[in-house]
Amino acid sequence: xxxxxxxxxxxxxxxxxxxxxxxxxxxxxxxxxxxxxxxxxxxxxxxxxxxxxxxxxxxxxxxxxxxxxxxxxxxxxxxxxxxxxxxxxxxxxxxxxxxxxxxxxxxxxxxxxxxxxxxxxxxxxxxxxxxxxxxxxxxxxxxxxxxxxxxxxxxxxxx
Amino acid sequence: xxxxxxxxxxxxxxxxxxxxxxxxxxxxxxxxxxxxxxxxxxxxxxxxxxxxxxxxxxxxxxxxxxxxxxxxxxxxxxxxxxxxxxxxxxxxxxxxxxxxxxxxxxxxxxxxxxxxxxxxxxxxxxxxxxxxxxxxxxxxxxxxxxxxxxxxxxxxxxxxxxxxxxxxxxxxxxxxxxxxxxxxxxxxxxxxxxxxxxxxxxxxxxxxxxxxxxxxxxxxxxxxxxxxxxxxxxxxxxxxxxxxxxxxxxxxxxxxxxxxxxxxxxxxxxxxxxxxxxxxxxxxxxxxxxxxxxxxxxxxxxxxxxxxxxxxxxxxxxxxxxxxxxxxxxxxxxxxxxxxxxxxxxxxxxxxxxxxxxxxxxxxxxxxxxxxxxxxxxxxxxxxxxxxxxxxxxxxxxxxxxxxxxxxxxxxxxxxxxxxxxxxxxxxxxxxxxxxxxxxxxxxxxxxxxxxxxxxxxxxxxxxxxxxxxxxxxxxxxxxxxxxxxxxxxxxxxxxxxxxxxxxxxxxxxxxxxxxxxxxxxxxxxxxxxxxxxxxxxxxxxxxxxxxxxxxxxxxxxxxxxxxxxxxxxxxxxxxxxxxxxxxxxxxxxxxxxxxxxxxxxxxxxxxxxxxxxxxxxxxxxxxxxxxxxxxxxxxxxxxxxxxxxxxxxxxxxxxxxxxxxxxxxxxxxxx
Numbered sequence: 056x057x058x059x060x061x062x063x064x065x066x067x068x069x070x071x072x073x074x075x076x077x078x079x080x081x082x083x084x085x086x087x088x089x090x091x092x093x094x095x096x097x098x099x100x101x102x103x104x105x106x107x108x109x110x111x112x113x114x115x116x117x118x119x120x121x122x123x124x125x126x127x128x129x130x131x132x133x134x135x136x137x138x139x140x141x142x143x144x145x146x147x148x149x150x151x152x153x154x155x156x157x158x159x160x161x162x163x164x165x166x167x168x169x170x171x172x173x174x175x176x177x178x179x180x181x182x183x184x185x186x187x188x189x190x191x192x193x194x195x196x197x198x199x200x201x202x203x204x205x206x207x208x209x210x211x212x213x214x
Numbered sequence: 215x216x217x218x219x220x221x222x223x224x225x226x227x228x229x230x231x232x233x234x235x236x237x238x239x240x241x242x243x244x245x246x247x248x249x250x251x252x253x254x255x256x257x258x259x260x261x262x263x264x265x266x267x268x269x270x271x272x273x274x275x276x277x278x279x280x281x282x283x284x285x286x287x288x289x290x291x292x293x294x295x296x297x298x299x300x301x302x303x304x305x306x307x308x309x310x311x312x313x314x315x316x317x318x319x320x321x322x323x324x325x326x327x328x329x330x331x332x333x334x335x336x337x338x339x340x341x342x343x344x345x346x347x348x349x350x351x352x353x354x355x356x357x358x359x360x361x362x363x364x365x366x367x368x369x370x371x372x373x374x375x376x377x378x379x380x381x382x383x384x385x386x387x388x389x390x391x392x393x394x395x396x397x398x399x400x401x402x403x404x405x406x407x408x409x410x411x412x413x414x415x416x417x418x419x420x421x422x423x424x425x426x427x428x429x430x431x432x433x434x435x436x437x438x439x440x441x442x443x444x445x446x447x448x449x450x451x452x453x454x455x456x457x458x459x460x461x462x463x464x465x466x467x468x469x470x471x472x473x474x475x476x477x478x479x480x481x482x483x484x485x486x487x488x489x490x491x492x493x494x495x496x497x498x499x500x501x502x503x504x505x506x507x508x509x510x511x512x513x514x515x516x517x518x519x520x521x522x523x524x525x526x527x528x529x530x531x532x533x534x535x536x537x538x539x540x541x542x543x544x545x546x547x548x549x550x551x552x553x554x555x556x557x558x559x560x561x562x563x564x565x566x567x568x569x570x571x572x573x574x575x576x577x578x579x580x581x582x583x584x585x586x587x588x589x590x591x592x593x594x595x596x597x598x599x600x601x602x603x604x605x606x607x608x609x610x611x612x613x614x615x616x617x618x619x620x621x622x623x624x625x626x627x628x629x630x631x632x633x634x635x636x637x638x639x640x641x642x643x644x645x646x647x648x649x650x651x652x653x654x655x656x657x658x659x660x661x662x663x664x665x666x667x668x669x670x671x672x673x674x675x676x677x678x679x680x681x682x683x684x685x686x687x688x689x690x691x692x693x694x695x696x697x698x699x700x701x702x703x704x705x706x707x708x709x710x711x712x713x714x715x716x717x718x719x720x721x722x723x724x725x726x727x728x729x730x731x732x733x734x735x736x737x738x739x740x741x742x743x744x745x746x747x748x749x750x751x752x753x754x755x756x757x758x759x760x761x762x763x764x765x766x767x768x769x770x771x772x773x774x775x776x777x778x779x780x781x782x783x784x785x786x787x788x789x790x791x792x793x794x795x796x797x798x799x800x801x802x803x804x805x806x807x808x809x810x811x812x813x814x815x816x817x818x819x820x821x822x823x824x825x826x827x828x829x830x831x832x833x834x835x836x837x838x839x840x841x842x843x844x845x846x847x848x849x850x851x852x853x854x855x856x857x858x859x860x861x862x863x864x865x866x867x868x869x870x871x872x873x874x875x876x877x878x879x880x881x882x883x884x885x886x
Contacts, residue, residue, distance in 0.1 A: 076883065081300075082746075082766060083746070085298075085300070086300070088327065089298045089300060089324075089327040089328070091327070092298070092326060092327025093327060095331055098332050100332075100335060100339055103346060103349070103882045104324070105349075105875065105879060105882070106299070107854065107870060107875075108852055108853055108867075108870060109853035112857060113858055114857070114858040114875075115858075117876070117879060120876055120880070124884070125885075126883055140744060140767075141830060141853035143830050144830075144853045147828060147855050147858075175747075176746040176754060176766070177747060177754060178749065183332075
């Protein structure tokens with residue numbers, strides 16, 4: 056297993072800028088983010104996109120890892136139901152997302168920090184509004200903090 | 215000379231040597247992101263042997279710069295921070311390949327669409343670019359050599375839609391010796407163009423230029439023309455699609471029917487009683503009919519909804535009698551599903567016209583003499599319901615006609631887009647109506663949009679002909695007279711924005727220049743063919759300028775008004791382009807598929823079968839002898855859904871391996 060070190064620079068409430076990792080599928084949401092670009096739809100610069108071929112590739116561990124590494128939020132983007140480039144990968148994502156949400160809740164991570172959105176290739180505007188909305192919500196929540204001792208997490212993720 | 219950050223000793227010799235290239239894209243990136251700072255930052259990252267920034271990385275000198283560094287600095291990995299990988303990943307992969315580096319040793323960083331173009335704050339954008347570059351450097355180190363899969367291409371082409379675009383594409387491909395399946399859901403090909411009398415701006419007769427092409431389609435041995443048919447399902451992938459076509463019963467054996475129409479004459483119905491679809495309900499047809507005289511194929515159709523034989527089984531069947539020993543009529547015909555294999559697909563499914571009932575204030579459906587432009591096309595057409603006479607419902611010639619532009623176009627309440635063709639066809643109709651009836655013609659327009667070869671000149675000609683033009687959106691059409699002169703007339707109320715007062719113009723006939731809309735089943739069609747629609751519902755092209763007839767699904771092309779409002783010349787040009795794209799693919803004989811398939815590390819597979827139901831392509835099977843899962847690489851399309859489901863991480867996806875993605879995530883979040 057990978058040896059992961061928790062990364063989290065000290066943050067002060069005044070200068071806090073949420074760091075959000077996004078997982079976008081290649082065919083819909085990534086394209087929509089490109090469209091937001093070609094349409095010059097300005098949005099908050101807090102999101103870093105990881106491209107996957109399908110949202111179905113999203114292993115819940117990616118989300119957990121992102122939080123463990125200091126992400127304040129995780130955004131998952133896939134094709135609308137019925138529109139998946141691979142027929143039904145997004146349905147699998149949805150199932151995993153529901154389980155993942157329960158897990159995150161048990162870990163004390165607020166619901167708003169992990170979000171799944173269906174955004175089609177034509178919806179550049181939705182990329183903008185989703186990102187802006189999420190950044191504001193996560194900003195209001197403040198930096199991610201676990202309700203458990205840091206040492207415990209370190210122990211768990213280094214197994 | 216390119217701006218260079220001097221090669222650093224960042225590479226400590228242990229891992230693969232990475233080169234980082236940050237593109238300015240003119241000012242597109244450099245205007246927001248401090249590209250020099252990003253390159254300088256990258257140069258200090260572990261593993262990076264060289265980092266540079268350059269004006270246009272994708273240009274020849276830009277690529278040459280990378281290639282030179284690969285040779286001189288013995289680079290094993292390359293990171294290019296520029297535009298979206300969907301635009302230039304192929305370009306840079308080829309550049310790597312040409313100097314002997316495996317093309318998958320590249321990782322692209324999107325600092326244009328996802329960064330410089332969407333952020334105003336230069337510092338935040340630069341920080342983001344640094345984060346993304348750091349992630350890419352960490353990821354690319356783990357990249358492995360991959361080989362693209364080559365699969366042969368089936369040279370057959372499917373074309374969906376038999377309007378002018380589909381017809382032109384079919385003929386182009388058939389002339390090049392390709393086998394074409396042209397599938398049209400109506401009983402005849404011809405589409406909207408077959409309904410027109412004249413075409414703008416040359417006023418050449420639509421039938422005279424279209425019907426020879428239709429006949430050529432019908433007689434070309436390379437074209438299988440399947441009318442009255444629809445696509446039932448699509449499976450496979452570029453080069454190897456399997457299509458199921460639903461062939462609706464026309465109750466006529468096509469091979470036997472000669473198109474003599476003696477059955478139509480002999481039908482027990484003396485006169486037609488059913489609204490004729492081709493004439494938009496302006497005339498009536500019989501249960502057995504030919505859609506229009508020049509229909510291709512020249513085969514009649516029986517409408518089971520109105521045919522007495524289908525209703526009561528007690529018809530004298532005079533049609534069968536008239537058909538005689540040709541025996542072309544078969545009341546027991548059933549819907550059939552035929553399966554065909556093709557390598558490429560062209561969608562030319564066209565448009566529908568705006569339904570003016572959605573704009574009730576124009577009185578369509580309420581006042582009999584309010585027509586749509588398409589209905590007037592039929593009235594003007596010599597083979598139309600009135601034999602080319604422009605007459606009112608009572609058979610009289612109109613003395614004055616008002617043409618209302620932008621009905622269902624440029625309207626926030628209905629469709630926001632400009633339908634592009636309405637100004638020109640309104641001018642054409644104005645000319646033809648004036649020519650046929652001598653009526654006073656009033657055009658109510660918002661803006662006259664006449665870009666195109668000979669279009670503005672045509673507008674000038676209409677101005678000279680004495681057609682009236684009133685600039686203003688029409689408020690309503692009413693039959694309430696405000697003055698004795700308006701008695702019995704339709705009154706058009708509109709603000710004349712040039713004269714700055716509200717006009718009331720009484721006319722005998724109102725023509726609504728209805729806009730173009732996506733087909734009502736465009737969403738279902740795009741799902742079937744796995745392509746996207748723009749927000750308005752038009753099919754989405756791969757790139758609006760550089761790949762206007764390609765889609766994001768390889769091997770599927772779009773042509774004509776299914777992509778957006780188009781006139782005939784543009785539709786034909788696009789159809790030719792789509793045919794050329796298809797041919798280029800076919801003639802390369804092989805398609806290269808991305809190697810993003812999933813693979814199993816057998817030693818680690820516990821045989822739990824979790825992955826098997828994940829795959830929509832049945833690419834994973836269980837090998838009972840080994841008690842392990844096995845992936846059929848040919849069937850795998852590379853979504854990675856099984857990878858995420860595997861509890862022992864024994865399935866991985868090429869180019870998207872767990873470690874590669876973890877490294878990217880951690881690279882993004884690592885504080886430098």
